[in-house]
Amino acid sequence: MHALLRLGDDALVLAQRLGEWCGHAPALEEDIALTNIALDLIGQTQSYLSLAGSLDPVAPKTDDELAFLRSENEFKNLLLVEQSNGHFGDTIARQFLFDKYALLRAEHIAQQTFDLDAAAIAAKAVKEIRYHADHSSKWIIRLGDGTSESHSRIQKSINDLWEFTGEMFAADEVDIAGSIAGLLPDLSALKTQWDVEIDSVLAEATLVRPKDGAMKTGGRTGIHTKELGIMLAEMQILPRTHPGASW
Amino acid sequence: MIDRSPSSLVNAVSRQLQDVMDPELTFLSVIDMGILRDVRFENGHIVCVITPTYSGCPATEVISKDVLKAARVIDSDAEVEVVLSPAWTTDWISSEAREKMTANGIAPPEGSSHDKAFLTGDGHIIPCPLCKSKETKLISPFGSTPCKASFTCNACFEPFEHFKCF
Numbered sequence: 001m002h003a004l005l006r007l008g009d010d011a012l013v014l015a016q017r018l019g020e021w022c023g024h025a026p027a028l029e030e031d032i033a034l035t036n037i038a039l040d041l042i043g044q045t046q047s048y049l050s051l052a053g054s055l056d057p058v059a060p061k062t063d064d065e066l067a068f069l070r071s072e073n074e075f076k077n078l079l080l081v082e083q084s085n086g087h088f089g090d091t092i093a094r095q096f097l098f099d100k101y102a103l104l105r106a107e108h109i110a111q112q113t114f115d116l117d118a119a120a121i122a123a124k125a126v127k128e129i130r131y132h133a134d135h136s137s138k139w140i141i142r143l144g145d146g147t148s149e150s151h152s153r154i155q156k157s158i159n160d161l162w163e164f165t166g167e168m169f170a171a172d173e174v175d176i177a178g179s180i181a182g183l184l185p186d187l188s189a190l191k192t193q194w195d196v197e198i199d200s201v202l203a204e205a206t207l208v209r210p211k212d213g214a215m216k217t218g219g220r221t222g223i224h225t226k227e228l229g230i231m232l233a234e235m236q237i238l239p240r241t242h243p244g245a246s247w
Numbered sequence: 248m249i250d251r252s253p254s255s256l257v258n259a260v261s262r263q264l265q266d267v268m269d270p271e272l273t274f275l276s277v278i279d280m281g282i283l284r285d286v287r288f289e290n291g292h293i294v295c296v297i298t299p300t301y302s303g304c305p306a307t308e309v310i311s312k313d314v315l316k317a318a319r320v321i322d323s324d325a326e327v328e329v330v331l332s333p334a335w336t337t338d339w340i341s342s343e344a345r346e347k348m349t350a351n352g353i354a355p356p357e358g359s360s361h362d363k364a365f366l367t368g369d370g371h372i373i374p375c376p377l378c379k380s381k382e383t384k385l386i387s388p389f390g391s392t393p394c395k396a397s398f399t400c401n402a403c404f405e406p407f408e409h410f411k412c413f
Contacts, residue, residue, distance in 0.1 A: 029386055029387035029389070029397060030387075032387065032389050032390065032391070032397075033387055033388070033389040036389040036390075036393055037389070039301075039303040039304075039305075039393055040301060040302060040303050040393060041303070042303045043299070043301060043302025043303025043304065044302050044303070046302070046303070047302055047331065116332070117331075119332070120330075120331035120332030120334070121302070121331055123331070123332060123333070123334040124299075124301075124302050124331055124334040124335075125302065127334065127413055128301060128302065131388055131389075131411075134388065135388055135389075
């Protein structure tokens, strides 16, 4: 259940962030792209959180209850996905670093047989994330290998977000138990694959891979950066103020 | 007297569902789209099995309600079951449905979803559904609904949508 919550929360928090671009992206096509990606992620969230909520032995919960009625310290998403949108390059850099990770993770979950419900969700997600990863990679290349202005700005975006990438591969007891059971991938093996993918795109984009320094962690145990609380306040205000509201 | 045997109920419901259209592609039925996976008789009632196209597609909810409504005309106890596995693929869209798409100005999915290059359209030509020119350009791999990409035609200058290979 903890593993499924993490999968659902990663997708939910990133989807909400991308949704903030609605009506604000630099071009109409990009507005549509970012919100389409958000919609795919919301779909994945609904599936993962419904499954996670149904497994609670004491009090089963719906996906909506998990999304709207948990407080900040109960969210188990990566710190990377909760970071504020910044400018378009910051959003694309965040998306690129996450997409490559999410795709490798979903490919593993789709093929494992420990949890067939999770495998079915991931099999759909793989097809969707492939489009996301293709889109964000192409932008990284276009911006990195673009003008000197776009090059220096996307390089800075990647540099600034790099301290959040270590958390994706910092295995704790949930990851280790999940990996032994077969549901989750071995994160050290995943890191090797991710490095290859990231390095290949950065090279084509003429960008420099930042050095691994001190990495920020805490999201998986509910200790978040200040960004998440502000985001949740907006995301949750309606169902918390008007419980059971519908239209 | 209506025949209430399981096989005739399944047949009657299947016929009824031919008229349930995709809310975003109103010229295509849920059967054309491969969204309806099965109709069976189980525990004394009809079960209609559907599968979502994209995980977050809002049309799935509408389709689920429309299928239930249509099935209950025949069997008031009918239920709808949503399954994720096996994951929906554009390979399940019938050839008649592809022709209807072209006739309605949407370039249908080309090739097989097993060919990764088709997924992103890299190096593949999507002919314009309006003037049939092969001089077309991808504007964005995303479009008005999760299943479509945006193209423009360099010959007739019309923008058009392409149903992504998925």
